[in-house]
Amino acid sequence: MNEIIADVxxxxxxxAAGWAAISAAKTGARVVLADKGFMGTSGVTAPAGPxxxxxxxxAELRKxxxxxxxxxxxxxxxxxxxxxxxxxxxxxxxxxxxWYPFSGDGKGGTFRAGLRGPEYLRALRQYAxxxxxxxxxxxxxxxxxxxxxxxxxxxxxYDRLNDRPWNARTGAVILATGGCAFRSGLLGSHNNTGDxxxxxxxxxxxxxxxxxxxxxxxxxxxxSTRTLxxxxxxxxxxxxxxxxxxxxxxxxxxxxxxxxxxxAGPVYADLHEAPAGLPAVVREIQPATVAAFERRGxxxxxDRFEVKLFGEGTIRGIGGLRIVNDVCATSVPGLFAAGDxxxxxxxxxxxxxxxxxxxxxxxxSGVLSGTGAAHEAKKRRKTLDRSEKLKPLGGAGLRxxxxxxxxxxxxxxxxxxxxxLDLDKALWxxxxxxxxxxxxxxxxxxxxxxxxxxxxxxxxxARETAAMVxxxxxxxxxxxxxxxxxxxxxxxxxxxxxxDYQSRIITGGLDRITPYLEKLRTTEAVS
Amino acid sequence: xxxxxxPDRCNSCNACVVxxxxxxxxxxxxxxxxxxxxxxxxxxxxxxxxxxxxDAIYVAVDVPRSELKNDPLGNIRRxxxxxxxxxxxxxxxxxxxxxxxxxxxxxxxxxxxxxSDDKESEKKx
Ligand SMILES: Cc1cc2nc3c(=O)[nH]c(=O)nc-3n(C[C@H](O)[C@H](O)[C@H](O)COP(=O)(O)OP(=O)(O)OC[C@H]3O[C@@H](n4cnc5c(N)ncnc54)[C@H](O)[C@@H]3O)c2cc1C
Numbered sequence: 237m238n239e240i241i242a243d244v245x246x247x248x249x250x251x252a253a254g255w256a257a258i259s260a261a262k263t264g265a266r267v268v269l270a271d272k273g274f275m276g277t278s279g280v281t282a283p284a285g286p287x288x289x290x291x292x293x294x295a296e297l298r299k300x301x302x303x304x305x306x307x308x309x310x311x312x313x314x315x316x317x318x319x320x321x322x323x324x325x326x327x328x329x330x331x332x333x334x335w336y337p338f339s340g341d342g343k344g345g346t347f348r349a350g351l352r353g354p355e356y357l358r359a360l361r362q363y364a365x366x367x368x369x370x371x372x373x374x375x376x377x378x379x380x381x382x383x384x385x386x387x388x389x390x391x392x393x394y395d396r397l398n399d400r401p402w403n404a405r406t407g408a409v410i411l412a413t414g415g416c417a418f419r420s421g422l423l424g425s426h427n428n429t430g431d432x433x434x435x436x437x438x439x440x441x442x443x444x445x446x447x448x449x450x451x452x453x454x455x456x457x458x459x460s461t462r463t464l465x466x467x468x469x470x471x472x473x474x475x476x477x478x479x480x481x482x483x484x485x486x487x488x489x490x491x492x493x494x495x496x497x498x499x500a501g502p503v504y505a506d507l508h509e510a511p512a513g514l515p516a517v518v519r520e521i522q523p524a525t526v527a528a529f530e531r532r533g534x535x536x537x538x539d540r541f542e543v544k545l546f547g548e549g550t551i552r553g554i555g556g557l558r559i560v561n562d563v564c565a566t567s568v569p570g571l572f573a574a575g576d577x578x579x580x581x582x583x584x585x586x587x588x589x590x591x592x593x594x595x596x597x598x599x600x601s602g603v604l605s606g607t608g609a610a611h612e613a614k615k616r617r618k619t620l621d622r623s624e625k626l627k628p629l630g631g632a633g634l635r636x637x638x639x640x641x642x643x644x645x646x647x648x649x650x651x652x653x654x655x656x657l658d659l660d661k662a663l664w665x666x667x668x669x670x671x672x673x674x675x676x677x678x679x680x681x682x683x684x685x686x687x688x689x690x691x692x693x694x695x696x697x698a699r700e701t702a703a704m705v706x707x708x709x710x711x712x713x714x715x716x717x718x719x720x721x722x723x724x725x726x727x728x729x730x731x732x733x734x735x736d737y738q739s740r741i742i743t744g745g746l747d748r749i750t751p752y753l754e755k756l757r758t759t760e761a762v763s
Numbered sequence: 764x765x766x767x768x769x770p771d772r773c774n775s776c777n778a779c780v781v782x783x784x785x786x787x788x789x790x791x792x793x794x795x796x797x798x799x800x801x802x803x804x805x806x807x808x809x810x811x812x813x814x815x816x817x818d819a820i821y822v823a824v825d826v827p828r829s830e831l832k833n834d835p836l837g838n839i840r841r842x843x844x845x846x847x848x849x850x851x852x853x854x855x856x857x858x859x860x861x862x863x864x865x866x867x868x869x870x871x872x873x874x875x876x877x878x879s880d881d882k883e884s885e886k887k888x
Contacts, residue, residue: 273784277810282784287860339853347857354813354843355853373781396786426785426806458825459807464859467866470873480878483871509873511865517855521862523842524809531824531835 240404241621242268242370243613244606245391247377247432248412250279251286251595252575252602254360255328256410259606261367265613268404269369270393272376272413272427272696276357279414280424280551280576283353283524284462286595288329290349291322298322305593309585310723311738312445317582320562321593324600335359349592352521353424375402376696377431379630380409380439380571388439388570389616390626394696407613407620408570410605411436415551415576416707418653422453422546423460423524429700430550430707432577433557437706438629441566442558442744444579444754446707447714449553450662450724451588452491452545454505458532460546461525465518465536469505472540473497476504487588488726494545495659506540547657552588553724554580555711558742563608564601570612572605574598581740586723631746632685632706633698641687645701648680652708666728670716677709685747706746713749714741764805765822768796769836772819779811779820787811812839 244260246253249271257269271278291301302318329348336359341347351359361371374396381390381403392403413432417425433443454469455461471479471494479497482489497503507514515537519526529536550556557566557573559582564572575598584593613620631637655661655673684705690698718741720734721727739755765787768779775791788811789800809822818837821828828834837846844852 273786274782277782277808277814278784282810283808285856285859337851337853339851339856341857347853350856350859352843352853352856354810354845374786397780397790421806424784424806424808426804464863464866467863468869469866470870478877480874480881481870482874483869484867485871509869511862511869513858514862514866517858517862519842520844520852520855521859523839526842527809527822527835527839528807528824530833530838531822531828531831532826533831 242266243407244609245404245406246410249275251281252598253412255599255602256412256574256606257364257369259603260610261369263610265610267369270372270375270377274373275361275371278427281353282357283424285352287350287592288325289592289596308587312581312585314582321583321596321600324603325596332359335362378699379628380435381626381628407616408609410572410609411577412574413577417549417551418704420547421460430703434703434706436557437744439568441568442742443710444558444740444742445581446555446710447718447725448555449550449711451548451552454543457542457544459528461528462522468510472504474501495663503543504540505543507537551576564605565608572609574601574605632702633688636687636689638686640689643688648701648705651676651680652704656708656711664728665715673712680705710743713751714743717741717751764802765799767821769819772817778814782814783811809839
């Protein structure tokens, strides 16, 4: 088996991974980036075109931007983090100019806030390569490897194109594996199955904010696309009656009204009242959205089409690996997290950082984790090549606790999807529903943990299945513990926001999930 | 879903195999075509087409290409401007945010109107 040696190993191939690799390489570290797919097409950044939180370095403007977002963060965000993220984003994007075809902003300047996905990732790839980063495409990481002292010293994975296992010995590891949308079909999310959460928790890391995973995007029934064209859409029921659906400026009302409509039957949309300037430029801004209609023989601005809400889970939800310092370290030495794989509560609190914050977070947490991991790796450099035996940490899907048996993976994934994304369950949570979900998910987990095993290439999907079910359990368990309504998390049985819960829900654990409210834990420790 | 690799165009460079984020394809062997081995994993992102310099791969959206009035083969690369025909492929990209907000205003204005209409009709009753 070929063993790779690196100071920093970045897991993932989206924008967070790209920026992490770049920032680590700038310090002179030897960096390897391993992606499940191809760095350039995989992840949700690639088919999208993220707009970043973009505020010029003027004190007044920045203060106002932070204040505005604090208002919608429901008390869980931190202004210091926000300022840091805005600043890193502002400084970083111009660096990719040699590789990205920046164009005008319509006012005689250069437009830098938003970047089209394929070109963005191509630029990050070229920049990283120039800095000496080794990129391993089609190299999904399956598990972390620990040193004797419990710190993370490597990874093991599978090389899909050559059909063979691989592993790496490294000074530090950054998990930039994206969020998890439970294979809802959400554009670009097929690889984002929560692998990083599972690997992190197996190593002893914690998760935070997993209850904040209530986010959906509207698209044609047959294919999730970017959503720009639909902001002005009109919605109809099967009888052709125009429905009364609030605008996107009221995200909760919009979702609830649509959910009501879906409960009654199929929902259709048309774009007759879309912004007048849209048809002329949509093909340039989002070519794939146009293809979704054109290749089905539809005229997107004329024809009425059936729609669906695609679950976004923790992608445009908030939760992820808990980070414990300002270089995005997890609580496990040598392990860092960035992008959607890390919790975004620091800047977005209990609401999705939609429309700008998410990309800025992915970029800056990437940059921060890159410097943090490189620094950590430096300390390990002398001992890196030594043949200390590394302990593989992967459990479910790799090393079943009982006899190997056939497990219905499709059914397990469906359970994870249904219990987290089903609109009625997600939008109106309550104790009874959450408990019933917990027992279904526990059952699916226990079957996977005991019996699931994949051979060769199949190890990848076995791990993905395990990670999705595990993620669903963490989301559900966190939602049970947050006995209040806050931001995107709404409990029917606790409809009010409660000041006692103005704190993060931390969770972890595998066979037994252990969620707790961060603040209470501290009080306990003190008393 | 990836449905076609066109034998008369494909040069077996395997670019599509490498760039597919979801490992749908297996490598072409001995000058043959890449194999669409795992179509169920295709997420219809069209990005294999973007990286195919020969426009030799086609991602269908439920309907076969032959049934469409205008053949979309090559459209993805052209629309993204990766075929080199467009010098400034992102000249309108700045409009994204403004158009998005305009759409939101349209739908919230419509909803406000619908609500006041509802109130009006309630009054009449
Ligand atoms: C349709 C859509 C539109 C959006 N628009 C905006 C916007 O306008 N503004 C904004 O701020 N945000 C937006 N977002 C959110 C934003 O795109 C994300 O927050 C950001 O792209 C996340 O980057 P990431 O690198 O963390 O994740 P991703 O880009 O999803 O990358 C995750 C990577 O991890 C890899 N991976 C997963 N598991 C493994 C494994 N086991 N081994 C190796 N690699 C693995 C995947 O292959 C992938 O390359 C949007 C999201 C969606 C879905």
